[in-house]
Amino acid sequence: AKGYKGKNRHIEFNGLEELLYREWARYGAFYKYQPIDLIRKYFGEKIGLYFAWLGLYTEFLIPSSVVGIIVFLYGCITMESDIPSKEMCDQEKAFTMCPLCDKSCDYWNLSTACATARASHLFDNPATVFFSIFMALWATMFLEQWKRLQMRLGYFWDLTGLEEEEEHPRPEYETKVRQKKLKNETNKKDNIDEKLTWRDRMPGYLVNVASILFMITLTFSAVFGVTVYRITTAAALSISKNESTRSNVRVTVTATAVIINLVVILILDEIYGAVAKWLTEMEVPKTEKTFEERLILKAFLLKFVNSYAPIFYVAFFKGRFVGRPGSYVYVFDGYRMEECAPGGCLMELCIQLSIIMLGKQLIQNNLFEIGIPYLKMLFRKLKDERTEKKESDSNHSRHPQQWDLDYMLEPFTGLTPEYMEMIIQFGFVTLFVASFPLAPVFALLNNVIEVRLDAKKFVSELRRPDTVREKDIGIWYNILSGIGKFSVIINAFVISVTSDFIPRLVYQYAYSQNGTMHGFINHTLSYFNVSHLKPGTQPDNSQFEQEVVFCRYKDYREPPWSPNQYEFSKQYWSVLSARLAFVILFQNLVMFLSALVDWMIPDIPKDISEQIKKEKSMLVDFFLKEEHEKLKLIESFIMRDKHRNKGETKGEAIPSQYYRYGAMVVT
C-alpha cells in the first residue's frame, strides 16, 4: 500500500481533469479567469454556478478594494492635520480626566490617549461616509450583475427552459406519512389524507423555534460572558502591583477578549451547523429542495448571529450604559460597566472586526478546509491499512486501481459550507464597512486563495460529485440581497452613532466660534466636581501632580454649577437629533440610489434577450418546415397509393385522420 503516499500527485487524471488542474486548480493560475465552461462540463451546473458566482464576487472586490485603500490612505494623509487629535496631543495638561475605575484608578491626562486618538482618525473621517454609500451601491450593482451573468450562463448552458422537476418526497417524509396512516388505521379513523398537516408538524416547529431561541440566547450569553471577563480582568489587573501590567491593561484585556470571542465563534459555528441539520430533519420537509432551503435559512440565521453578535455589541452597546461619574452603573458587585477607549468605540470596533474577520478566514476557511480533510484522510488511511493487512496478504503486490484511489477521497458534502463562508464574508464587507474600509482588501486576498483552494479540493481531494442541473443559486440570492438591504441601516447607525462624524459636524457649524474644529475636545468633555464622588470610590492615595477640583469625562451633561447638574445638556439632545436626522437622510438617499441602479440595469442582458427572441422564432420556423416536409411526404405516399390502388377495391387501410395532414398541407 505504498502507492498511497503522495496520492494527490499520482492520481491518473483523465483529460478534462488534467486540464482543469492545469488551468484552474492551482495557485499559479490565480490571475487567470476561471474556465467556467470546463468546470460546468466536469462538475455540472450547480457547482459551475457557484464558481461563476465566486469569480464575479472576487472580481467585484477589486474596485472596492482599490477605493477602500484610497479611503484608508486619505485617513493616513489627513491624520497630521486633524485638529482634534492635535489638540489632544499638544495641550498636555489641559484636560484632567476622571478615574477609569473606582479606588485603584487615578486621575489622568487626556494627552496620554493621544496615540489612540490619532489612530482612530484613520477610520473615523468623512471619507468613510462616502465609502459606505459607495459600498451600498456596490452591493446593489453586484447583485444586478450577478442576475445578468446568471441569465447569460443559463442561456449558454441551456438552462432557460429548465423546469423544476417533479419533486419526489424525501424517504423520511414518506415514512412519517406511513406511520400516520398506520396510526389512523389502528384508531379506526376514516380520514386517510396522505400528507402531513400543520397538526403533525406542530411539535417539530415548536422544537425548532425553541431551539433557535435557545441558541441565540446562548450566543448572547457568550458575548455577555466575554464582557464580564473583560470587566473583571480589567479590574483585577488594575489593582496589580506590577507597573507594566497596569499600564497595558487595555491592550491585554482587549486582545485576550477578542481571541476568546473568536474561539467561541469557531466552536459555536460547528455546533450550530449540526444543530441546524438536526432541526431541519425534525421538521420533516417534503422534498429535498425545501429541506435544503430550510437548512440553509436556519444555519444562516444561527451563524450570522454568532459571527456578528460581538461586533454589534461593540458597535452599538459598549460604553452606552456606563452612567456618569458619581453615579456609575454597576454589574454584579462593584464592577463598573466598561467604557470605550478615549478615541471612541470605532477604533475598538475596527480591531474587533479585523481580528474576527481575519481569524475566521485564516482558521476556519484555510486551516479547517485544508487541515481537517487531511487529518480525516490520514485517519481513514490508517484504518484501511490495518484492515487491509489482515485481509489480503495474497494480492499484496497489486497496484491500487483508480477506483480504489477515488474511493479513498473525501465524499462531497454539498456546497452549503462554501456558500455560507462567502456570505458571512460578504456581511463583513458590507455591514460594517463604515468602520473598516480595508475589509474588501482582506476579502479579496482571501478569495484569490479561496477560489484555487476550493478548486483544488474539488478536483483532487473530493470524490467527483454527481452533477446537478440548477437554474440559479436559489435562496442564497435572497440572503445576499437581504444583507445588502440590512447593511444600509447598519452603516447609517455606525456612522451616526458609533463614529464622531456627527458631533464634529454639529460642533463646526453650530458651536464653534470661528467655524474651525478648534475647541472640539473641550466641547465633548463634561465637568465633574470630584467632591461629588460617592464615598469609597475616590482614588486611593492619588499621586496626580495637581490638586483636582473638577475632573472631565466624555459626555454631554450639565456642569456641576448648573441648576440641573449632571443632567443631559441641550447639546446632548441637539447632537442626538443630528445623529438621527443623518440616519434618516442616509438610509433614504442610499435606498433611493440603489433602487435607481436596480431600475437602470436591465435584468436580462440585451444581447441575450435578443438572441433568445431570435432563436424562438427560428425554432418555430424550423418546426413548421419540418412538419410541412413530413406532411408533404405523407401526402405523396397517399397520392401514390391512390394512384396505384386505382381500380383495386381493397388496399391497406390508411387511418382517415392522416388525411387531414394532407389537407393541411394543401391549404
Add this chain to the structure above:
Amino acid sequence: AKGYKGKNRHIEFNGLEELLYREWARYGAFYKYQPIDLIRKYFGEKIGLYFAWLGLYTEFLIPSSVVGIIVFLYGCITMESDIPSKEMCDQEKAFTMCPLCDKSCDYWNLSTACATARASHLFDNPATVFFSIFMALWATMFLEQWKRLQMRLGYFWDLTGLEEEEEHPRPEYETKVRQKKLKNETNKKDNIDEKLTWRDRMPGYLVNVASILFMITLTFSAVFGVTVYRITTAAALSISKNESTRSNVRVTVTATAVIINLVVILILDEIYGAVAKWLTEMEVPKTEKTFEERLILKAFLLKFVNSYAPIFYVAFFKGRFVGRPGSYVYVFDGYRMEECAPGGCLMELCIQLSIIMLGKQLIQNNLFEIGIPYLKMLFRKLKDERTEKKESDSNHSRHPQQWDLDYMLEPFTGLTPEYMEMIIQFGFVTLFVASFPLAPVFALLNNVIEVRLDAKKFVSELRRPDTVREKDIGIWYNILSGIGKFSVIINAFVISVTSDFIPRLVYQYAYSQNGTMHGFINHTLSYFNVSHLKPGTQPDNSQFEQEVVFCRYKDYREPPWSPNQYEFSKQYWSVLSARLAFVILFQNLVMFLSALVDWMIPDIPKDISEQIKKEKSMLVDFFLKEEHEKLKLIESFIMRDKHRNKGETKGEAIPSQYYRYGAMVVT
C-alpha cells in the same frame, strides 16, 4: 336626423354588448362582480386587465374603509376624554396667547380655539399610527394579490406564453432616421447608421429636462402664490372694521385658498397632460411601447407633483418658518409667515386633503368624464347636422345605419387617463392616510361609481377600441409599488412631525409629574415678555381684559428669564430626537413587515403553477404521441413500398432522411 336623439338608449346592441350592458355597465349592477371574461372577450386583454385591476383595487378598499371608519369612530368616542383638549376648553383664562398679527391683532385666550382642538383629536390620536401601519401592509398585500390575479388571468386567457412581438418603429422615428440619412448623404459622410444616437436625441432630452423642471417650478410657484394670497388676505381682512368678517378670517381664507388650489390643480392637470405628450413626441422614442411608457412616466411625474404639492406644503412646511414673537419672519413687506391653527397643522392638512381629493374626484372624474364628452358630442352633432342638411336632402328619410351611429361615438383614446386617475387616488389613499383615515371610504364610494361609469363609457359612448393583447399592466405596476414605498416614509413624517403624537408621548413619559397628560398644553407653550415686542408691532389699543406681562406661544423655547432667552430649549431638542427616532423605527418596522408579507405570499398561485406544470407535461406527452404516430405511418408506407418494389429496379425516390424517422420509431 331625429334618430340621433337619445342615441345611447337606441343603439342596437349585438348579443355580447347587450349582455355586458345588462350585467356590468349600469349603476344597478354595482354590487355584482364584474364579468371580466366577457369584458376581455369584447374589448381585448388590455382593457380586461384594467377592469380586473380596478375591481381588485375597489375590493381591497372595502376592508381599509371599514378599518378607516373604526379609526375615525375611535377618534369620535375618545374626543370627550382627551385631556389636552379638555384642559384647553375648561381652563378658560389660563393661557393668554401672543397676537396672531402685528398691530391690528389683540392678545387672545387659548380657550377660544377649543373647538378646533377637539376636532383635531378626531384625526390626531394613537389609532392613526396603527392605521398607517395597516395601510402600508395593505398596499403591499394589494400589490401581491394583483400579481397573483394577473398570473391567474394570464393563465386562463392564455397569455403565459405571450412573447413581446417584434416591435415596429414608429413612423415618426423612421422619418427622423430618414432625415438623418439624407443629411448625411448631402454632407457626403460615409457612416450610414440607421438609428438615432444620443447625439441626435440630445436636444430632445434637454428640452424635456428643462420643460419638466419649468413645469415643476410652475407648480411650486402656484403653491407659493396661494400662500401669499392667504397671508395678504388674512392681513387685509383682520384690519377690517366689520366684526363678523374679522372673526371668520381663518375659515374664509382657508376655504377660498383651498378652492383656488383645486382650480389651479385642475387647470394645470389638463395642461400637463398635453405637455407630457408634446415632450414625448419631441423625444422620438423608437417603438409604440417605449412611447407609451415614457409618456406615462412624464405625465405621472407632472400630475403627481401638481396634485400633491399644496398638500406637502401644509404637511411639512406650513407654520415652520414663522419665527417667534419679537422676531417674526416676514415675507415681502410686513407680512408675517402664516401659522397653523392652534389645533396643529394636522387639522388643516386633513381639510386640504379632503377638499382636494373629493373635488378632484367629483369635478375631474365625474363632471369632466361625463360632461365634456357630452358637450363634444353635442358640438359634433350640431356641426354634422349643418353639413348634412346642405348635402343630402335626398336621402333625408333614410334611417341612420349602425356604422353611422358608431361613427358618431367618441374615439377611444387609450387607458392612460383612467389609470392615471386611479393611481393619483391610490396616492391619496396611501400617502397621507395618517392624517385622513376616511380617504379609503371616499375612494371606495368614488370607485363603485367609477367602475360602472367607465363601463358605460366603454360600452356605449366610445367607439369599440381595437383589442390589444397585453400580459400585464406594465409600468403602472412599478408606479404603484413606488407610491407604496414612498408612502411609508411620508406617513412616518406625518405622524412624527405634523401630528402631536410624539410630543404627547414625550410629555407623558418624560416630563409629566404623575404620568398623565395633565399639564401638556402648558408644557407646549413658551413664555414671551410683551415688553420685548418690537416697537410698532404691539397691538394698537388692546382691549384685552387683563394687563398682559407675559403672553404665550406654541413652541419649545427658553423663557424670558433664562440667560439664553428665546433660544430653543432642551425640550425642543429632546422632542425632535424622539420625532426622528420614531421615523427611523416606523420606517424600518413597516419596511420589514412589508418584506415579510411580500415573501410569504407566493407570486404565482399554487393551483395555477401546478396546472401549468401538468399541462406542460401533457403537452410533451401529446407531441411525442403525435410524432410517434406520424413516424409509424411513414414507416408503414416505406415498408409497403419496399415490399411492392421488390424486384422493381426503380421506384419513386424517397429522400433518405425520412428513413431515420422510421429508425427512431423502431429503436
